[in-house]
């Protein structure tokens with residue numbers, strides 16, 4: 001397993017396009033976004049297009065190496081009879097350097113378990129990609145007082161198969177399921193509370209580097225709430241779905257906190 005160096009907590013602005021923006025729209029997005037967004041030396045901007053648009057993204061952004069990009073998921077296996085699967089080993093050749101793991105839509109729609117997420121993290125790290133481990137509770141879990149237990153289990157089980165040296169290479173995204181795509185945003189206080197739980201868990205886990213690990217917030221982030229969310233203690237960036245699809249709105253988000 002390769003061991004990405006532990007990074008300081010550089011703010012990360014991450015866009016998850018999900019199943020939006022095919023190759024044609026991707027080219028148009030990059031053209032408009034790059035006209036509005038200047039390179040930031042104090043933050044990382046990373047976009048997760050659908051896999052079918054990776055080549056279009058790489059081509060359109062070839063003169064903007066500051067724009068990093070990644071895949072939204074990888075298969076637990078590296079090759080073979082897995083129709084539609086994406087092998088982590090094949091990703092670097094596209095130019096992509098990041099991968100999401102454990103997004104709540106993968107967990108809900110495709111049944112990804114914490115053990116699957118752990119196997120995917122192993123593949124992602126073996127391929128030399130930078131993983132973003134997504135965790136978050138449902139409304140029912142939050143309302144029944146299980147926020148901390150849910151986050152702790154998701155993290156503990158996902159990092160279980162990783163060797164100690166690899167664990168410090170993860171970025172985390174706290175994404176309350178009830179805030180994803182709903183227009184409901186966690187209050188800055190809710191986000192700070194959850195981020196503190198994640199960081200406490202990292203401080204207890206062998207190999208993790210709680211103080212140097214970036215923890216992003218995700219869930220209905222938009223230009224109107226980005227500054228408030230980013231100002232919360234322990235919020236090191238954002239993972240954005242809907243509001244990242246429009247290049248103007250994404251440029252406004254990526255300008256925050258500067």
Ligand code: PEP
Pocket residue numbers: 016175179180181182183218219220221239240241242243
């Ligand atoms: C996401 O899918 O990770 C997400 C946070 O989506 P949205 O911003 O649309 O809530």
